[in-house]
Amino acid sequence: MRKQRNKFDEEHEEHIDESWLIPYADILTLLLALFIVLFASSTVDKEKYQSIMESFKSELTGTKIESTNTGLSVKPSDQKKEDQTPKEPPATQAAAPAPSKDEIELNQLKEKLAKYVKENDLDAVITLQDTKRGVEISLKDVILFDPGKAELKSSSFKTLNVLVGLAKTVDNPISIEGHTDNVPIKNAAYASNWELSSARAVSVLHHFESKKIAKKRLQFVGYGEYRPIYPNNTKVHKQANRRVNIVILRKA
Template identity: 30%
Template sequence: MRRKGRHEEHENLERWLVSYADFITLLFAFFVVMYSISSVNEGKYKVLSETLNTAFSTTTKQPGYIERSADPIQLGTITQSVDGAELPIAPDTRPSSPDVVDTGGGGSAGDDKAQLQGVADRIERELAPYIQDDLIQLKRHESWIEVEMKSGLLFPSGRADLSVEVTPMLEKLSDIFKSVKNTIQVEGHTDNKPINTREFPSNWELSAARAASVVHQLMRNGIEPHRMAAIGYGEHHPMQSNDTEEGRYRNRRVTIKLQSKSADKTSAVVTPTPPAAPR
């Protein structure tokens, strides 16, 4: 009897495709999960951000909390929160002057004047060489002290640019003025010789620019800007007659006036408007 031969099974050479497909599927799922984790929900993020801002910017009213009107011109209503109820209280009608700072002498007029004279004594000691050369004059008053500087010391003729030589002197003055909080008024003066340039159509502009140059230098030296005012008087406040060269020399000057607290009645001084330049 003839024996039938055994049939050999065919070997599948493409089984690796199944494993490869499974690997690709898992890799795709992995990147989908990673993307979903890294993606930020902008809507939820915005809601969370606004909630935190509201929570931290809102002031919780505690018992005894006083709320004042934000309008600085009108007094407004002042209320006090007591056990959750808003009760009106009488406003403080005492006059306040935030621009006038206590000079540290106890608040009395006598202490203020004494401190002002102490500043004058220090100026005389530290600027003695300039005073002896008649480049600076110190004037005293019970309500103010005034440092008068000749324009020839500060500026070239017809200019408002400070000379380099005057910088050490203004630095010494600034160090002295830092010891007090009084207001400082810088005034520019000229003689009656007319000036008509593109930069300075008249003596008004020249005197105001010179006063402003001194103010800027004092500010660079550390003096607070809110304490100072720059004023230009032109030739209209002469000390002597302009008929002589000596008189004109005396009239060309810049003065720095340190006012006492009692004399400081206004917070600002308006510079006069210069007249139209002659054509």
């Protein structure tokens, strides 16, 4: 009986073989490293991922990484260069087209007209406008006609001749347009303000034609009382509405 008990005690006292724990721990370590790499690679850019994989390969295989730029983060100097890369300047607005020859000539004509009006103190009877149609010269009837008449006063020739001379510096069409107030005409020569406004426009047209303005450039129209610039409610407004407009038209 004693011999059997000794044998049992000897077997019980033997240590369990733990050599398998070493490779098991290595496997767990590698798995942990693998999961860390997978997690890190899911949150970095392509360059960082490549660096991680190369580092991991070096550790597992013992090979040397030749590149000195590998690692988890971009070099500060590289990041600084990226930040300092000049941005493209914002697209500039398209330059406005250069004015046409016609526009240049009309602008020069308007400047000359404005100078003449100012130098001769004609601001009260002649006004200038640059409109979509062209350069519009508006002359009150008092500078051109006696009340209710369509014959040009001799005193108007000086001003008209200056306008003719300036009109010759361009070859644009010219529209001559007569206007009246709303007071009905009271003489037998004209049946209505239409006839009076038309007759006055024709008188100016004939004067231009007599000074060698080409006939094909000239046209006239009588608007009567139907295109006033002010309500016909005062003497001043009525006088302003009685006018002849000479429009140097823009070319089509």
